[in-house]
Amino acid sequence: MTSGNRTAREDPTTRVGLLSRAAEYAATVAIDLDVADLEWAISERARRRAGCCRYDPDSGEITVVLTWDAYREFGWDEFVGTIRHELVHAWEFQRFGESGHGDRFYRKADEIDAPRHCRSFTDGRxxxxxxxxxxxxxxxxxxxxxxxxxxxxxxxxxxxxxxxxxxxxxxxxxxxxxxxxxxxxxxxxxxx
Known part of the structure; x- marks a missing residue:
């Protein structure tokens, strides 16, 4: 199946497949970020957030953590927004050594069509x-x-x-x- 000149792919069905596809997708996002330097991980514990970005100031290592249950709830088409959101955090960490949801974040999120906030994938208890x-x-x-x-x-x-x-x-x-x-x-x- 094709869409335009790009071949549509099946949604990832495994955690490893999700991480691989997320890293591939991240490389296509128009953001001034060294995506090859990012680490990728899966969270099995998160109940509210679809993803997060962790930064180690000592090593400079940046890890994008994606929540498997959120991906399963949203599906790939919605989940790419979460990936773009976390890439903005990674960009801030790489450039400024800190990240948050301030004006700088919002401006960059708007540039790459990333949601400012990712919706929760479960109801609170x-x-x-x-x-x-x-x-x-x-x-x-x-x-x-x-x-x-x-x-x-x-x-x-x-x-x-x-x-x-x-x-x-x-x-x-x-x-x-x-x-x-x-x-x-x-x-x-x-x-x-």
Whole structure:
């Protein structure tokens, strides 16, 4: 099957195939980056991010880490956006020794049509729910961060500044205090 003058390829079906295809694809992206110097790795643990870029300032080594489950959820056609996004981070690391999601990142991302943010590929197991009747703030969380474990430690709704409850999505269990979190965690056990 061909598209224009390029031959369409099947989507990678293995982790090694994904890394190989990602490195090949990266070499075709119009970014001033020494792609041959990049290391490529797969993450099996990530639950939220589709990829990341790690930099070792001592050695200068840059590793693009791609999440296998995100690739399987998105498919190749969407996942190339994640690759381009991580290439912008790699470019910043190679050029400036640091990277973030600031103006410089956004300008370069726009140049190579990289998404500014990569969407999550799984739903969070926990959500923070504002208790104000006219506020629909409900950010998801994948891990038990401090606002999840200790919602009574001065945290508030990110939209209206009101109080919130923490809700474990699968069980519907909610809590507003550190003690409530401990009770929920204990009662849910392996279902956490």
């Amino acid at each position: 926990i959500e923070l729910v504002c208790t104000a009747a006219d506020c629909d703030w409900r950010p998801e969380r994948h891990r038990a961060s401090r606002p999840v474990r200790e919602p009574d430690a001065g945290y508030q709704c990110g939209e209206c500044g009101g109080e919130y409850v923490v809700r474990h999505r699968a069980s519907g269990r909610t809590w507003r205090t550190a003690e409530g979190y401990e009770r929920a965690r204990e009662s849910l056990g392996d279902d956490w």
